[in-house]
Amino acid sequence: MAENSNKDEVVQVGAADLPLHCPQPDAPLWARHPRVFLDVLKSGEAVCPYCSARYVFTGERPKGHH
Known part of the structure; x- marks a missing residue:
């Protein structure tokens, strides 16, 4: 699963992460x-x-x- 715990990092996502939304469910409170x-x-x-x-x-x- 994609994780965006550090907003300066590039988050790699794949087909399993679609439809993609931000923040991800496991994002820390500061990233909500x-x-x-x-x-x-x-x-x-x-x-x-x-x-x-x-x-x-x-x-x-x-x-x-496509």
């Missing part, structure tokens, strides 16, 4: 903000508009997504 869903498949990465956590998709894309 309103949940926002991020489209990491469009360009291969996404940045959270609240906390600036950067997510990068790795691995095989789910079937049906």
Whole structure:
């Protein structure tokens, strides 16, 4: 599972983490903000508009997504 415990790190996510949202369920209290869903498949990465956590998709894309 993806984890964003350090907002300066790049968080690698895979198909199992989709649909991707920030913060992740295991995020520490200081990283909590309103949940926002991020489209990491469009360009291969996404940045959270609240906390600036950067997510990068790795691995095989789910079937049906280009």
